[in-house]
Amino acid sequence: MREEAEDNGTRLVLPGGGQLVLADGQTSVEFRDVVYFDLALDYRAATRIALSHAPNTSQVTVAEAIGLFQALGKKVSVIGDVPGMIVARTVARIIDLAHDAVAKGVATEDDIDTAMRLGVNYPWARWSGAGGSAAAGPAPYWTTCTSASRPAATRPPSPCTATPTPRTSGRNLVTTAKRDTYTPETLLSVAVQVFNDRGYDGTSMEHLSRAAGISKSSIYHHVAGKEELLRRAVSRALDGLFGILDEEHARVGRAAERLEYVVRRMVEVLIAELPYVTLLLRVRGNTDTERWALERRRDFDHRVAALLKAAAADGDVREDIEVRLVTRLVFGMINSIVEWYRPDGRGMNEREVADAVTQVAFGGLRKAS
Secondary structure, eight states, rough: EEEEEEEEEEEEETTSSSSOOOOOOOOHHHHHHHHEHHHHHTTTTOHHHHHHHOOOOOOOOOOOHHHHHTTOOOEEEEOOOOOHHHHHHHHHHHHHHHHHHTTTTTSOOOHHHHHHHHTTOOOOOTTTTTOOGGGGGGOHHHHHHHOOSSSSGGSSOOOSSSOOOOOOOTTTHHHHHHHHOOHHHHHHHHHHHHHHHSSSOOOHHHHHHHTSSHOOOOTTTTTTTTTHHHHHHHHHHHHHHHHHHHHHHHHOOOOHHHHHHHHHHEEEEHHHTHHHHHHHHHHOOOHHHHHHHHHHHHHHHHHHHHHHHHHHHTTOOOOOSSSHHHHHHHHHHHHTTHOOOOSSSSSHHHHHHHHHHHHHHHHBOOOOO
8 A cells, every 4th residue: 555645635545556535525436446434533543444435446446445444453334325424424524624714713603603504504593583692592503513511401402413494495505506517527627727827736626626616525526636637638638639540531542641631630639629738748747647648649649650651651752851850840830839829719710720730741741743
């Protein structure tokens, strides 16, 4: 097992490659090959640990997670993502954040009490009824939930166990609207913009959270972390490029004609997927995902270079220019588009750019007839 630094703390990577992650109000069914373990006040004193995992998490990962805690002398229960557990995890995290806010002087206890009641649609009206004063109201939600020292006879009905009132259509209007309108696709679009502006290494989950206008926990409901966002982004660019090679005009005909078609389509895909290709061209191989992307890029480059060699063998392009040099020059010309092209409607459109690139490239490559 090894530890790896993440923006939200340290993650544990099991020998088989699966991850062991602290449950954070998230549902494990949304992730692959991840085992969650539940929060405990004192892990040294805990005798049993609860684990949950996605249906498609490998049995090797589950067994490794169980074995780890058993080796520490703990009993292990593997549970499903039942609603009660999700609520318990979420409320526990909210209470923890509330305590932290008060401790740092960000908010008062009254502020937190009001926010908690409104945020979870807490049934407080029966205690604050007509003529009632704030002083005579119930104990703060977060204090009541976390306090075990107050005599039961002096406590109002516990908000932790009280039967909730039916939710209204206007509950948590701002938060719900933001969360509901965010999809993996819109989140990916925001992430790519931030990665391009700050660089992948210079981007944290906090930066992504601020740019998206949603919490980090909400982001984790869509992806396991920023590297998954990177992989999705570069995959979109790479899939677009490799898709060109499967098109009929890239497969049928003389090599020189196929090469010209591929170069034209490369320009069109680059412009159509500009932010994603820009990110792809900026990866440096610092992570597994970046190294994977670089390897796929090299594969694509080699396949295009093979077309150029075939065109030279057919006698359709000049023989006095070294193939490797030509390949680099052509790719350099195409890739430079990301540095200056802006789809603002005031300059050349994608067809005009593609025409210019192919005319410049093949005007110099083709043999004079």
